[in-house]
Amino acid sequence: MTSSEVSSRPAAPSSLLDRVRAALKRAGVDALWVSDPVGVRQLTGFTSSEDGKVLITPQEATLYTDARYTVQAQEESRVPAFIARPPETYAHAKDGVSGLRVGFEATHLTVAGLEDLRGAWPDATLVPLRGVLQALRLVKSAEEIALIRAAQDLAGRVFTEVRPMIRSGVRELDVALAIETRLREAGSRPSFSTIVASGPRGAMPHGTASERVIGDDELVTIDMGAQLGGYHSDFTRTVAVGDPNAQLRRIYRAVREAEEAAVAAVKPGVRGADLDRLARGILTRHGLGEYFAHSLGHGVGLEVHEGPSLRGVSEDVLEAGMVITIEPGVYLPGVGGVRIEDLVLVTDDGYEVLSHSPKEDL
Numbered sequence: 001m002t003s004s005e006v007s008s009r010p011a012a013p014s015s016l017l018d019r020v021r022a023a024l025k026r027a028g029v030d031a032l033w034v035s036d037p038v039g040v041r042q043l044t045g046f047t048s049s050e051d052g053k054v055l056i057t058p059q060e061a062t063l064y065t066d067a068r069y070t071v072q073a074q075e076e077s078r079v080p081a082f083i084a085r086p087p088e089t090y091a092h093a094k095d096g097v098s099g100l101r102v103g104f105e106a107t108h109l110t111v112a113g114l115e116d117l118r119g120a121w122p123d124a125t126l127v128p129l130r131g132v133l134q135a136l137r138l139v140k141s142a143e144e145i146a147l148i149r150a151a152q153d154l155a156g157r158v159f160t161e162v163r164p165m166i167r168s169g170v171r172e173l174d175v176a177l178a179i180e181t182r183l184r185e186a187g188s189r190p191s192f193s194t195i196v197a198s199g200p201r202g203a204m205p206h207g208t209a210s211e212r213v214i215g216d217d218e219l220v221t222i223d224m225g226a227q228l229g230g231y232h233s234d235f236t237r238t239v240a241v242g243d244p245n246a247q248l249r250r251i252y253r254a255v256r257e258a259e260e261a262a263v264a265a266v267k268p269g270v271r272g273a274d275l276d277r278l279a280r281g282i283l284t285r286h287g288l289g290e291y292f293a294h295s296l297g298h299g300v301g302l303e304v305h306e307g308p309s310l311r312g313v314s315e316d317v318l319e320a321g322m323v324i325t326i327e328p329g330v331y332l333p334g335v336g337g338v339r340i341e342d343l344v345l346v347t348d349d350g351y352e353v354l355s356h357s358p359k360e361d362l
């Protein structure tokens with residue numbers, strides 16, 4: 001079989017394609033070639049988006065995938081699918097892009113992919129773009145918020161079930177395995193490799209679970225998330241095993257103070273950078289600012305890390321409907337670390353915390 005059209009499910013909500021086309025116009029292009037799998041899923045609903053591409057022109061939107069996905073594309077895609085592999089894919093699109101300025105995602109299309117497009121579409125002008133689709137994902141719809149909320153509720157339930165096994169003598173890997181197995185049993189999957197960082201490993205912000213055996217009187221950082229319908233959740237708790245020493249307790253209390261103050265300041269109109277500064281200022285007053293090794297947080301949605309950014313240099317301003325993390329941490333090499341993270345929905349008059357798992361009183 002060479003190539004063929006397959007019919008599609010009801011058209012994508014015209015508002016999304018309209019919004020994309022308006023954004024393209026603002027960016028000075030006529031069309032968009034989408035190679036980022038997250039963008040493919042955003043635009044079409046096609047879940048095997050690693051093996052899909054999308055072309056949006058002023059008149060049409062087409063999903064390109066191959067014959068392994070004929071049935072799946074028919075079942076899932078909200079735009080018509082064309083079943084082919086390159087170079088047929090490019091040949092099919094050639095006439096539609098002739099004479100157009102076609103944007104592509106500079107952060108995803110490979111150099112080889114760009115060379116292929118240039119060769120196949122000599123009459124199109126290819127224009128690198130950044131963040132066009134991401135900008136349209138910043139504010140979530142009610143349906144998206146429901147999926148993120150459900151993903152977070154599931155992650156919270158799994159954390160509660162697994163919490164009793166976080167004790168001295170248990171390997172970090174076995175805690176992660178218990179979490180990830182339960183997520184899969186519930187029809188979900190982990191948002192990312194579960195972080196279980198005990199004792200001195202707590203100084204690694206991305207300390208994914210290792211073979212280390214949790215010891216007595218340690219802190220253990222668990223950072224986990226569930227994915228449902230393509231949407232992620234993300235939250236962190238640092239828990240005490242036994243009786244951690246005074247230094248670890250002091251760090252824990254400082255991080256909790258910074259985290260809760262930043263959450264309480266969330267509301268529309270606030271800048272991500274201001275929240276970062278607020279939390280960093282509290283940690284600095286506790287003499288710990290230099291050990292807060294990353295930004296305060298990020299948006300969560302189809303990607304676990306997306307906009308808005310809560311970095312010190314971010315110009316992003318919070319709006320109702322954004323879902324963000326607030327996750328200050330302190331990391332002391334050779335000693336350990338603490339991170340506390342909540343998943344937070346920005347509401348019209350402030351915020352709603354979506355992660356309800358209890359925090360330690362240390």
Ligand SMILES: CSCC[C@H](N)C(=O)N1CCC[C@H]1C(=O)O
Pocket residue numbers: 192193205206223234235236294295304305327341
């Ligand atoms: C590998 S995904 C990590 C998820 C986590 N909650 C997270 O976003 N972070 C942990 C350290 C800081 C922050 C990050 O920027 O990665």
